[in-house]
Amino acid sequence: MKVGKGNSQLPPGPRGLPLVGYLPFLGRNLHRIFMDLAIVYGPIYKLWIRSKLYIIISSPTLVKEVVRDHDRKFANRNPTITASALTYGASDIVFASYGSKWQIRRKLFVHEVLSKANLDAVYAFRRDKMRKIIREIYNKDSKAIDIGDIAYVTMINMVSSMLWGGTTQGDKGTSLAAEFRVEVSQALQLLARPNVSDFFPMLVRFDLQGVERDLKNVLQSIERIFDFVIDQRQPQLDMVIGGTNTTSSVVEWTMSELMLHQDVITKLQEELAEVVGINNTVEEFHIQKLQYLQAIVKEALRLHPPAPLLIPRWTTQDCNVFLNVWAMHRDPKFWDNPSEFRPNRFLSEDTKLNYFHFLPFGSGKRICAGLPLAERMLMYVLATFVHMFNWKLPDGTKPDTLEKFGIVLEKATPLVAIPTARLPNLELYS
Numbered sequence: 001m002k003v004g005k006g007n008s009q010l011p012p013g014p015r016g017l018p019l020v021g022y023l024p025f026l027g028r029n030l031h032r033i034f035m036d037l038a039i040v041y042g043p044i045y046k047l048w049i050r051s052k053l054y055i056i057i058s059s060p061t062l063v064k065e066v067v068r069d070h071d072r073k074f075a076n077r078n079p080t081i082t083a084s085a086l087t088y089g090a091s092d093i094v095f096a097s098y099g100s101k102w103q104i105r106r107k108l109f110v111h112e113v114l115s116k117a118n119l120d121a122v123y124a125f126r127r128d129k130m131r132k133i134i135r136e137i138y139n140k141d142s143k144a145i146d147i148g149d150i151a152y153v154t155m156i157n158m159v160s161s162m163l164w165g166g167t168t169q170g171d172k173g174t175s176l177a178a179e180f181r182v183e184v185s186q187a188l189q190l191l192a193r194p195n196v197s198d199f200f201p202m203l204v205r206f207d208l209q210g211v212e213r214d215l216k217n218v219l220q221s222i223e224r225i226f227d228f229v230i231d232q233r234q235p236q237l238d239m240v241i242g243g244t245n246t247t248s249s250v251v252e253w254t255m256s257e258l259m260l261h262q263d264v265i266t267k268l269q270e271e272l273a274e275v276v277g278i279n280n281t282v283e284e285f286h287i288q289k290l291q292y293l294q295a296i297v298k299e300a301l302r303l304h305p306p307a308p309l310l311i312p313r314w315t316t317q318d319c320n321v322f323l324n325v326w327a328m329h330r331d332p333k334f335w336d337n338p339s340e341f342r343p344n345r346f347l348s349e350d351t352k353l354n355y356f357h358f359l360p361f362g363s364g365k366r367i368c369a370g371l372p373l374a375e376r377m378l379m380y381v382l383a384t385f386v387h388m389f390n391w392k393l394p395d396g397t398k399p400d401t402l403e404k405f406g407i408v409l410e411k412a413t414p415l416v417a418i419p420t421a422r423l424p425n426l427e428l429y430s
């Protein structure tokens, strides 16, 4: 199929303005705008932005064609100027073109760095970092803490200890990790922002929206923090950026939903008491027995997938394809009362099956390469936070579920909560 503007085989789509196409109508919440357009144009439609074609899909049957039936044709990426700058010319896995370099990098990453044997072998590092965080939370002595920040510190410590055996230590480390989180979060939002320079190459040098300037500043800060933390060693951005904001954001979203649903947190604490025991700390080997926790995490990933549009695919026919999983995760055709947080839906046999309307990690050749580590860290951290502590909101506050769109869908307002030790044996906190 040719992708010229007059091609009648293309799906329908909204008309844009002459020259710029649909660009002026794309606000910051792309996943919601795309869902609203799907109501008008159907589960597959097109957008032109200048001469670039975008296809947006939000039906599981069509998604299956992209990620399974014709996977290879849709396995490429087309990084924007911002994505290229952030990854030093797509020298990572996420934005690398589909080809031998990507294949080698991915193979090494999946089969060596994140192999089961290697993940088991470095569990001691994750355990050690978890213990330090338990102590840090306990020492806050019933003061309110930012859950996203503490989750981020935990994740960055776990990931960096796996990579370099290092850590961000104590208060200094915590503030550095928090600083790093702000910078990475800004970088991810810049990545998601439509940039005029991508569509008008002759305007690149003017950087009209200042996106490249902002990204350069963010990159400089990231490099400065990295140099300090890892002492000049080669940063592995795939793991450090891909693996920390996503997982910590899911921890924050899950904790927010738990704070809003006391019945769920009570049931989870009962499960933890039964599987782990109130005289023990959580270990990774408990995770597979924590069925209710697994359902909770899936439900949080359904409502708040960190990558609501996955990472766009670039086809052999030169067009970008967005898979709007956020819309599918909330489609009443597939879910009863889709906007309600109901982990039980994942306990029934029906939803345990792998359908294409639930894809928080994507699917096919480009499926999240960090999935095994992501699952371990998420479950381990959440189980520990909920088993070791009771959490209460500061007086007069209420958690919300407002979103901030970026490559990672974050919470707009940070969740702040007060922990108190839950287990009788206080030695477990020291």
Ligand code: HEM
Pocket: 093, 094, 095, 106, 238, 239, 242, 243, 244, 246, 247, 250, 305, 306, 307, 310, 311, 312, 360, 361, 362, 363, 364, 365, 366, 367, 368, 369, 370, 371, 373, 374, 378
């Ligand atoms: C809750 C946590 C996470 C979620 C929801 C998530 C989600 C995703 C999604 C949706 C994609 C794109 C998939 C597609 O295009 O079909 C992706 C790609 C990727 N993720 Fe994750 N991710 C998470 C954690 C991690 C972690 C912990 C790491 C690293 C340790 C990681 C590394 C990667 C890499 C390297 C890719 C690129 C794969 C490729 O293009 O070949 N992710 N992830």
